[in-house]
Structures are given as structure tokens and as C-alpha cells.
Amino acid sequence: MITVLDQLNRFSSAQAEVEFLKCCGSRNWARSLTDARPFTDVDALFQKAESVWWSLSDEDWLEAFRAHPKIGEQKAAAAQSEQARSWSAQEQSGVQNTVTETKAALAAGNQEYEERFGFIFIVCATGKTSAEMLAILSARLQNDPGPELRTAAEEQRKITRLRLEKLLSE
Numbered sequence: 001m002i003t004v005l006d007q008l009n010r011f012s013s014a015q016a017e018v019e020f021l022k023c024c025g026s027r028n029w030a031r032s033l034t035d036a037r038p039f040t041d042v043d044a045l046f047q048k049a050e051s052v053w054w055s056l057s058d059e060d061w062l063e064a065f066r067a068h069p070k071i072g073e074q075k076a077a078a079a080q081s082e083q084a085r086s087w088s089a090q091e092q093s094g095v096q097n098t099v100t101e102t103k104a105a106l107a108a109g110n111q112e113y114e115e116r117f118g119f120i121f122i123v124c125a126t127g128k129t130s131a132e133m134l135a136i137l138s139a140r141l142q143n144d145p146g147p148e149l150r151t152a153a154e155e156q157r158k159i160t161r162l163r164l165e166k167l168l169s170e
Contacts (some may be wrong), residue, residue, distance in 0.1 A: 004168045005045065009038035012162035020060035024156070025067020026060045029053060042168055049164060053157050061153045065119045068159075071133055072106040102130045109137040115146055116141060 008016055013034050019032035032052040039045040113121040121137050128136075140148060 001124055004160055004170055005039060005042055008045075018124040019167060021067075024049075024053070024062040024064050026053075026056060028056055028060045029064065029160075045168075046161065046164065048162060050157060053153070053160065058149060059149065061149065062119050064160075065122050065152065068122060070107075070110045070120050070160075071112075071123065071125060071137070072110070073129070074101055076166040086095050098107065101135060106130060107132065108138065109141065113137060113141055117145055119149075119152065122159070124155050124156045124162070126159075126162055 008019060011019065015039060016034040017027075017030045019026070024030065025119045029049075029052055033049060034056075036048050036052070039048065064137075110121055121134055121140070123136055125133060140151060143151060
């Protein structure tokens, strides 16, 4: 039986990069993973994904952030694949049935965050309610810009891991 990992290993570079971009919007991250193939097992893929992520520049991280819609919104600043849009919607399901006040507070917080830090608020939203995300957003608004970029990068790392797991389970 051919696994998804086997398919990723066999894809052309262009095909593999498209698949990896579904998981993380950094082109350099996707290219590095593509170039690192073949992976012997999923643990090797996960380890490489993480080591590549932490080796990237701030601009690569920002590129990945732009591939996400703001919490509570549907459209990302950068183009997303249909699969990535679907995963974002699933990840943000805790916001879909939110009361109007909380949605408004998230929208205002998103705007304040972006003005303060220069990039969108990134949080691994899976399993979190809108109230939890609002509390996290409010707390992170108190951070200094340098540490906040690393905090956002850690959240992106978690999202990427979850999306790699989803990709491999298809």
C-alpha cells in the first residue's frame, strides 16, 4: 500500500512544494522540505519541518503568517489553496458561533495587534473558543515586538505540524 508519505517522496518537486505550501505559506520552508526528500518516515518529516522552520528568516515567517486569515475572518492576505482555506475554517471553528460582542472585540484586537506588531495575530486556534483566543490576543498585545514575533512563530509551528498530520492522513 502506498502511503501519503510515499506519494510526497515520489512527487515532482513542483507537486511536493504545492502540497507543503498547504501546510505552511513560507515558500522557503516548502522548498527546503521538498529538497530534503525522501523522508524515511513521518517522524523524519516532522523533525525536518521543525528544524527548517526555526532556521528561516523573519521575512519567511511573515510570509507564512500572511497565508492565514485573521482570527474570525475567512480570507488570508496571501493566496491560499482550497485545502488550506478549509483547514483554516476548521481550525477557527470556535469563532463561528461567537456572540457579536466577542467578534467585534476580536476584530478590534486583530487591528490593534497588526498596528502594534506589523503582522496578523497568529494563534493555533484548534480546540480554542473565541473567548480563549480573545484572552490570548489581549495578553499577547502586552508583549514586546521581538519576543512576540517568536511567539507567533511558535504558534505557526504548531499549526504547520497539525496541517502536516492532516495532509498525511488523507
